[in-house]
Amino acid sequence: MSRYNAKETEAKWQEIWRDRRIFEVSEEPDRPKYYVLEMFPYPSGRIHMGHVRNYTMGDVTARFKRAQGFNVLHPMGWDSFGLPAENAAFENKVHPAIWTRQNIAVMRDQLKSMGLSIDWSREISTCEPEYYVHEQKMFLEFLAAGLAYRKESWVNWDPVENTVLANEQVIDGRGWRSGAQVVRRRQAQWFFGITQFADELLEGIEALDRWPDKVRLMQTNWINRSEGARVHFQLIGRKDGFDVFTTRPDTLFGASFCALSPNHPLALECAKTDPALAEFLAECGRLGTSEAALEAAEKCGHDTGLTVAHPFKDGAALPVYVANFILMEYGTGAIFGCPGHDQRDLDFARKYALPILPVVYPPDIEAAGFEIGAQAYVGDGVLINSGFLDGLGVTAAIIRAIARLEEIGAGEGKVNYRLRDWGVSRQRYWGCPVPVIHCASCGIVPVPEGDLPVTLPDDVTFDEPGNPLDRHPTWKHVDCPLCGAAARRETDTFDTFVESSWYFARFCAPSSDRAFRRDAVDYWLPVDQYIGGVEHAVLHLLYARFFTRALKRCGYLGIDEPFAGLFTQGMVCHETYQDSDGGWVYPSQITTGPGGQMIDVESGLRVTVGRSEKMSKSRRNVVDPAEILELYGADSGRLFMMSDSPPERDLEWTESGIDGSWRYVNRIWRLIAAPDGAVAMAGAAQPDAFGEACVAMTRMIHRAIFAVTADLELFRFNRAVAHVRELTNALEAFGSQEAGHDWVRRFGFDTTVKLIGPMMPHIAEELWQRLGHEKLLAESDWPVADKAFLIDETVTIAVQVKGKLRGTIEMPRDAENAVVEQAALALEPVRRAMGGAAPRRVIVVTNKIVNVVV
RNA sequence: GCCCCUGUGGCGGAAUUGGUAGACGCGGCAGACUCAAAAUCUGUUUCUCGCAAGGGAGUGGGGGUUCAAGUCCCUCCAGGGGCACCA
Numbered sequence: 001m002s003r004y005n006a007k008e009t010e011a012k013w014q015e016i017w018r019d020r021r022i023f024e025v026s027e028e029p030d031r032p033k034y035y036v037l038e039m040f041p042y043p044s045g046r047i048h049m050g051h052v053r054n055y056t057m058g059d060v061t062a063r064f065k066r067a068q069g070f071n072v073l074h075p076m077g078w079d080s081f082g083l084p085a086e087n088a089a090f091e092n093k094v095h096p097a098i099w100t101r102q103n104i105a106v107m108r109d110q111l112k113s114m115g116l117s118i119d120w121s122r123e124i125s126t127c128e129p130e131y132y133v134h135e136q137k138m139f140l141e142f143l144a145a146g147l148a149y150r151k152e153s154w155v156n157w158d159p160v161e162n163t164v165l166a167n168e169q170v171i172d173g174r175g176w177r178s179g180a181q182v183v184r185r186r187q188a189q190w191f192f193g194i195t196q197f198a199d200e201l202l203e204g205i206e207a208l209d210r211w212p213d214k215v216r217l218m219q220t221n222w223i224n225r226s227e228g229a230r231v232h233f234q235l236i237g238r239k240d241g242f243d244v245f246t247t248r249p250d251t252l253f254g255a256s257f258c259a260l261s262p263n264h265p266l267a268l269e270c271a272k273t274d275p276a277l278a279e280f281l282a283e284c285g286r287l288g289t290s291e292a293a294l295e296a297a298e299k300c301g302h303d304t305g306l307t308v309a310h311p312f313k314d315g316a317a318l319p320v321y322v323a324n325f326i327l328m329e330y331g332t333g334a335i336f337g338c339p340g341h342d343q344r345d346l347d348f349a350r351k352y353a354l355p356i357l358p359v360v361y362p363p364d365i366e367a368a369g370f371e372i373g374a375q376a377y378v379g380d381g382v383l384i385n386s387g388f389l390d391g392l393g394v395t396a397a398i399i400r401a402i403a404r405l406e407e408i409g410a411g412e413g414k415v416n417y418r419l420r421d422w423g424v425s426r427q428r429y430w431g432c433p434v435p436v437i438h439c440a441s442c443g444i445v446p447v448p449e450g451d452l453p454v455t456l457p458d459d460v461t462f463d464e465p466g467n468p469l470d471r472h473p474t475w476k477h478v479d480c481p482l483c484g485a486a487a488r489r490e491t492d493t494f495d496t497f498v499e500s501s502w503y504f505a506r507f508c509a510p511s512s513d514r515a516f517r518r519d520a521v522d523y524w525l526p527v528d529q530y531i532g533g534v535e536h537a538v539l540h541l542l543y544a545r546f547f548t549r550a551l552k553r554c555g556y557l558g559i560d561e562p563f564a565g566l567f568t569q570g571m572v573c574h575e576t577y578q579d580s581d582g583g584w585v586y587p588s589q590i591t592t593g594p595g596g597q598m599i600d601v602e603s604g605l606r607v608t609v610g611r612s613e614k615m616s617k618s619r620r621n622v623v624d625p626a627e628i629l630e631l632y633g634a635d636s637g638r639l640f641m642m643s644d645s646p647p648e649r650d651l652e653w654t655e656s657g658i659d660g661s662w663r664y665v666n667r668i669w670r671l672i673a674a675p676d677g678a679v680a681m682a683g684a685a686q687p688d689a690f691g692e693a694c695v696a697m698t699r700m701i702h703r704a705i706f707a708v709t710a711d712l713e714l715f716r717f718n719r720a721v722a723h724v725r726e727l728t729n730a731l732e733a734f735g736s737q738e739a740g741h742d743w744v745r746r747f748g749f750d751t752t753v754k755l756i757g758p759m760m761p762h763i764a765e766e767l768w769q770r771l772g773h774e775k776l777l778a779e780s781d782w783p784v785a786d787k788a789f790l791i792d793e794t795v796t797i798a799v800q801v802k803g804k805l806r807g808t809i810e811m812p813r814d815a816e817n818a819v820v821e822q823a824a825l826a827l828e829p830v831r832r833a834m835g836g837a838a839p840r841r842v843i844v845v846t847n848k849i850v851n852v853v854v
Numbered sequence: 855g856c857c858c859c860u861g862u863g864g865c866g867g868a869a870u871u872g873g874u875a876g877a878c879g880c881g882g883c884a885g886a887c888u889c890a891a892a893a894u895c896u897g898u899u900u901c902u903c904g905c906a907a908g909g910g911a912g913u914g915g916g917g918g919u920u921c922a923a924g925u926c927c928c929u930c931c932a933g934g935g936g937c938a939c940c941a
Contacts, residue, residue: 003893213858213859214858214859214935214936217857217858217936218858218935218936218937221857221858221936221937222936222937224937224940226940226941228941244941245940245941246941247940247941248941259941299939323939324939325939325941326939326941327939327940327941329940330939330940330941331940331941332941334941335941336941337941342941344939344941345941416940416941417940418937418940534935537936538936643866643867643878643879644866644867644878644879644880645866645867646867649860649867650934651866652865652866654865654866654880656879656880656881657866657879657880659880660879660880661879663893663894664879666893666894667894670894718866718867718868718878718879719867719868719877719878721878721879722867722868722877722878722879723877723878724878725878725879726877726878729878796874797874798873798874799874800873800874800921800922802921802922803920803921803922803923804922805874807874808874829908840921841921842921843873843921843922845873845922848873848874849873849874849922851873851921851922852921853921853922
């Protein structure tokens with residue numbers, strides 16, 4: 001018997017699947033569909049272990065569902081716009097398009113060598129004009145529908161690179177590449193109106209019952225809806241005023257000041273005539289944009305000298321401060337401060353000697369003796385010192401206060417969200433151009449549909465700072481489509497999250513000349529099972545949910561939610577190694593030296609073994625999937641990915657683990673390709689009667705079918721693997737010569753091959769052929785467990801005395817409780833444990849347990 | 855600071871959802887085959903007392919509910935994650 005040749009066999013079946021177009025699908029309205037999608041990769045150059053884990057999970061699901069009779073859509077594409085391509089262009093003098101397409105070619109081959117059941121005829125790449133032309137059309141529709149707009153907003157500006165930086169490109173307040181101090185700057189940017197859907201997106205979370213609770217919670221917190229009131233404060237001695245947002249309008253009578261954000265228009269206005277305030281605002285600006293920096297800064301303010309009228313207390317005036325902790329981006333950028341019932345307001349009031357008036361006193365405390373100490377009182381209670389609100393509870397007082405505000409025209413009930421509109425402008429080359437033209441007389445003019453796509457110019461360089469589109473000699477100079485005058489093309493490109501917000505729908509009809517073919521999206525969408533990393537829990541998944549609604553509003557799609565089921569996988573981790581200088585060492589450079597020490601292969605020097613962490617190039621604790629595929633084959637790698645660790649948790653990559661999977665591949669090969677004992681012909685009739693060993697084996701097979709099916713259904717891949725291994729162990733031990741043993745062995749082999757099919761498709765297909773089947777395994781049905789074999793005639797019942805196990809008894813299934821009790825009490829260890837005492841009570845749980853209480 | 859998750863042998867993990875804790879795998883130990891090694895196979899492997907038969911302890915710590923708790927409740931500890939001046 002020859003050893004299993006993974007390389008040869010895997011290539012053979014990949015070719016057969018491809019040639020027979022097994023995984024290419026089309027809409028079949030009378031068959032149930034199932035859309036499995038893994039988050040598509042960024043073409044960084046080579047696949048990594050995270051990809052292997054992600055795509056294995058998706059493939060197992062796709063193959064399993066296909067065997068169960070579903071019409072399965074399982075596509076693949078490339079999220080191919082983005083900054084790394086520009087960095088590569090800068091470093092290696094290679095054009096982003098060339099770099100990207102080369103990477104795609106390499107990674108496509110790598111993914112194909114994994115044996116994924118993907119319909120490659122649907123492959124898409126987001127950096128190609130055939131893809132993003134539709135995005136440009138969508139944008140223009142969004143623009144017309146008021147879902148996209150342009151406004152000034154703050155950006156991180158790198159004065160050396162002459163470019164806008166993303167938040168993650170700002171490290172300790174400095175540009176990641178230039179090291180220059182980043183400055184905040186206002187710039188006109190494009191936005192998508194995601195906040196228009198804030199409530200819908202929040203309420204929609206409720207119905208996403210096949211999403212992890214964790215992700216649902218994160219999105220809920222991200223949107224962060226809070227109910228309260230908008231209150232208008234009138235400036236004394238002026239005609240204007242400003243609005244604040246508050247969740248506690250009930251505490252208005254306790255207000256002792258108002259505070260504005262340093263970016264508030266009124267603050268900026270005051271600074272023009274108040275040099276000290278101007279200096280204060282400049283100081284706030286220097287703090288940087290990172291929230292961590294804001295956090296560390298001491299809370300302080302500056303008195304503007306202005307006062308506002310209290311909306312409820314006639315004649316009362318409140319001072320107006322500018323305070324560094326007020327965010328312009330949240331609420332209205334202004335607050336009123338009630339020091340008695342908000343800790344931050346209390347700290348501020350103490351610092352600037354402002355009055356502190358309690359207006360809510362806690363239950364069970366004398367109102368007269370109640371004072372605010374070091375802690376503001378934020379709990380429920382009864383209103384005092386509050387005029388018409390006195391005596392009310394907090395909830396009632398909020399309602400009454402809002403009603404009064406509305407009566408006197410000083411405010412209204414309002415719902416506020418933390419969620420902000422999605423800024424999609426990037427001052428970058430390698431992205432989808434925003435298809436508009438700026439005209440001096442006509443303003444913002446959409447590029448006419450006939451002129452789309454707006455494509456990127458090829459003749460660009462990356463060796464100087466700034467946006468290559470902006471400094472291109474001709475690209476941006478165009479005539480206005482309306483008036484024909486010289487105009488300027490928009491040089492911003494879209495955030496790459498835009499492309500990934502609709503790609504799942506494009507897969508339904510990837511070569512349609514319209515963005516979506518309606519009958520195709522109506523058939524395939526929503527995605528039944530979406531799989532990816534939890535790092536996309538908020539942004540990508542929220543943007544895609546928004547986009548789906550926006551597309552529905554513009555008539556593109558008929559659904560609200562893009563992903564009916566979501567699974568977030570854990571990371572792939574590995575031990576870390578450091579040499580004596582603290583330098584990171586690759587696992588492939590490590591070997592076990594004499595005495596069990598880990599040593600560097602080349603230098604022979606000792607390395608220290610650190611904790612297991614997410615595989616990352618910076619720590620060098622990476623294992624290249626290409627080497628694993630070459631050495632062990634795809635099936636072993638896939639099996640290891642599914643074994644041991646539950647898929648939602650982190651997986652620890654170990655050498656011995658992949659060895660174990662490789663051993664299993666060979667074991668199953670020996671078991672089935674070179675069986676020890678007779679095997680009935682494929683399709684042989686089932687014998688009328690079996691001996692005891694055959695019946696037991698048959699039960700085991702049916703139990704395995706039942707367990708593995710349930711496990712795969714619920715994404716419990718590690719348990720599915722354990723159950724298949726149990727079955728393999730049992731078949732190896734099955735040496736019966738009873739009548740029918742050859743039939744049982746055949747049944748066991750066929751079943752084992754079917755059950756491992758989704759995880760190890762190549763060896764399964766090969767064994768399936770060797771077992772004499774004409775049809776491909778990939779086209780065969782999933783086995784169904786016969787319930788009659790799942791129930792045993794006898795059961796093992798545990799016998800406890802005072803909750804402690806003392807023995808077990810074998811009883812016929814569903815035996816009378818009295819009979820079971822008698823048998824239990826007759827057990828020697830039970831009698832001993834009872835010490836001659838009479839049982840006070842005996843609990844019998846049918847077919848499970850007997851507990852004797854003495 | 856607030857919110858969420860996790861904690862089980864030497865290791866990854868399992869436990870029909872309140873009913874025999876440790877399935878399955880990794881590693882270790884002993885043995886078989888071999889001149890030897892690799893590969894493979896067999897046995898063993900929670901800890902502890904004991905020659906043994908047997909006993910005791912045990913799911914991060916403490917407390918509780920229950921005939922019965924890894925599982926439910928309270929509390930503390932540790933690790934991980936999310937949000938973070940959110941008005």
